[in-house]
Amino acid sequence: MFELLKYYLSFSFVQYALIVGVLVSLCSGLLGVILVLKRFAYIGDGLSHVAFGVMSVAMCLNMVDNMLLTIPVTIIVAILLIKDGSNRKLTGDTALAMLSVGSMAFGYLIINVFATSSNIAGDVCSALFGATSILTLSSQDVKISVAMSLIVICIFIIYYNKIFTVTFDETFAKATGIKTDKYNLLIAVITAIVIVIAMNLVGALLVSALIIFPAVSAMTLFHQFNYVVILSGCLSIFNSAAGIIISILFSTPVGATIVMTSVATFFILKILSLLIKR
Amino acid sequence: MEQIICKNLEIGYDRKVIMGPLNIIINEGDYWCITGANGAGKTTFIKTLLNLTPIIGGAINLQNELKQIDIGYLPQQKPYQKNFPASVEEIVRSGFLNKINIRFYYNHHEKELAKTTITKLGIAGLEKRAYGSLSGGQQQRVLLARALCASSKVIILDEPIAGLDPVATQEMYSVIRKLNQEENITIIMISHDILHATADAKQMLHFDGNGKYTITHK
Ligand SMILES: Nc1ncnc2c1ncn2[C@@H]1O[C@H](COP(=O)(O)OP(=O)(O)OP(=O)(O)O)[C@@H](O)[C@H]1O
Numbered sequence A: 001m002f003e004l005l006k007y008y009l010s011f012s013f014v015q016y017a018l019i020v021g022v023l024v025s026l027c028s029g030l031l032g033v034i035l036v037l038k039r040f041a042y043i044g045d046g047l048s049h050v051a052f053g054v055m056s057v058a059m060c061l062n063m064v065d066n067m068l069l070t071i072p073v074t075i076i077v078a079i080l081l082i083k084d085g086s087n088r089k090l091t092g093d094t095a096l097a098m099l100s101v102g103s104m105a106f107g108y109l110i111i112n113v114f115a116t117s118s119n120i121a122g123d124v125c126s127a128l129f130g131a132t133s134i135l136t137l138s139s140q141d142v143k144i145s146v147a148m149s150l151i152v153i154c155i156f157i158i159y160y161n162k163i164f165t166v167t168f169d170e171t172f173a174k175a176t177g178i179k180t181d182k183y184n185l186l187i188a189v190i191t192a193i194v195i196v197i198a199m200n201l202v203g204a205l206l207v208s209a210l211i212i213f214p215a216v217s218a219m220t221l222f223h224q225f226n227y228v229v230i231l232s233g234c235l236s237i238f239n240s241a242a243g244i245i246i247s248i249l250f251s252t253p254v255g256a257t258i259v260m261t262s263v264a265t266f267f268i269l270k271i272l273s274l275l276i277k278r
Numbered sequence B: 001m002e003q004i005i006c007k008n009l010e011i012g013y014d015r016k017v018i019m020g021p022l023n024i025i026i027n028e029g030d031y032w033c034i035t036g037a038n039g040a041g042k043t044t045f046i047k048t049l050l051n052l053t054p055i056i057g058g059a060i061n062l063q064n065e066l067k068q069i070d071i072g073y074l075p076q077q078k079p080y081q082k083n084f085p086a087s088v089e090e091i092v093r094s095g096f097l098n099k100i101n102i103r104f105y106y107n108h109h110e111k112e113l114a115k116t117t118i119t120k121l122g123i124a125g126l127e128k129r130a131y132g133s134l135s136g137g138q139q140q141r142v143l144l145a146r147a148l149c150a151s152s153k154v155i156i157l158d159e160p161i162a163g164l165d166p167v168a169t170q171e172m173y174s175v176i177r178k179l180n181q182e183e184n185i186t187i188i189m190i191s192h193d194i195l196h197a198t199a200d201a202k203q204m205l206h207f208d209g210n211g212k213y214t215i216t217h218k
């Protein structure tokens, strides 16, 4: 089996997939902690559906690089959603659900009407579930993904303490003169970027798994913020790398394999934490 | 020494006045206790002092070089914080956030100061403990320690004893009293516990609920 793995690893597209997979999952692992704690996880889910709609438009336009369209549009939607999130009324959740279902339907519809591809069902399936897209990344995609991931990671390291305070207690942060709006904006932008690049990895429907599972798994084991963040990042990297390798060896779909690995690590950690508590 | 002067201050939401005009002078070393029925506008008043809610009319003047960031705050606790994965140390240190500006991490001095504050409030030994695993009284003292790290001049507390048992309540009061008497920190506290809270307070501000208020100096 190792021979086989070594053989596959010599292909550049497999190397690309691993590099992008590790970087993107590190981002989603870090970001996931904030989104889960801020109760914004459902915004991530909604955003991925919006991103699917935008991606469909890009596909119809035959854009070579659909990220150039999806990233900016998703950022704008994210900003609108998270800005609204702080003084959200009861209708907020419903509005988000309407927006996300609407974009899915819109995306599927226009692909069917306008797309010139011969394999529409295949395109849609890979946009939704990731299918094989991570293995077919262009070097342009890889460059964008790597650059964006590095930016996100740097922002996270630089603003770590501010992000902690804004997440734990926004009122206090604001009262002591922290510009909380600025940091919420930053979180919105990062969320959008991470979701769009993570979509290449696991597809629109499975993106929220990448954000939620590592964070929640880490929280079952640790109760200190810095440990939770670090473990969440590591778990996320492990899940993606393991998922990609398993999917290559057993020719399973990449996205679903990564998510199932995440589910497995979640249960392992959950059992571990129960054993420790006893 | 005058610190905060409210001049014909009107407070409320969405341009609707719920209280005022208020004329109040807060001096250094004061201990104000704000009382009143639910919904009378107590929280709104301190949020206005903290610049979290816009002023509707009148003005708040900070005197003698008191700056907005010199006012520390202990907010009403929020339910989701109970299970937040954070250690005591992490939370207390976050009080320094407004002082670090372009530096991104806390320096040695701030870490030491956080430690001293933790000891001062009688929660030493809990530094590494998870916030969620503490008792209500301990949690409040953690938040008070954080407020002290943010400011050593004025501390505003919104119902610091809500949900505490009688023993923890008395301990909380004695911690606040000590800060006021020994360190001359100005205290502005909202409380529903008229009997005990007023024993320590030197100034009483009562909101009547119809936009009127009464001030009593002891
Ligand atoms: N964000 C808000 N927007 C609009 N109105 C609000 C808002 N927050 C509070 N109010 C209203 O302002 C009034 C005063 O509320 P406030 O929270 O100041 O009362 P309080 O005296 O602190 O009460 P409690 O003892 O319950 O804490 C209430 O009638 C409330 O409905």
Ligand SMILES: [Mg+2]
Residues within 6 Å of the ligand: B042, B043, B044, B076, B158
């Ligand atoms: Mg209140």
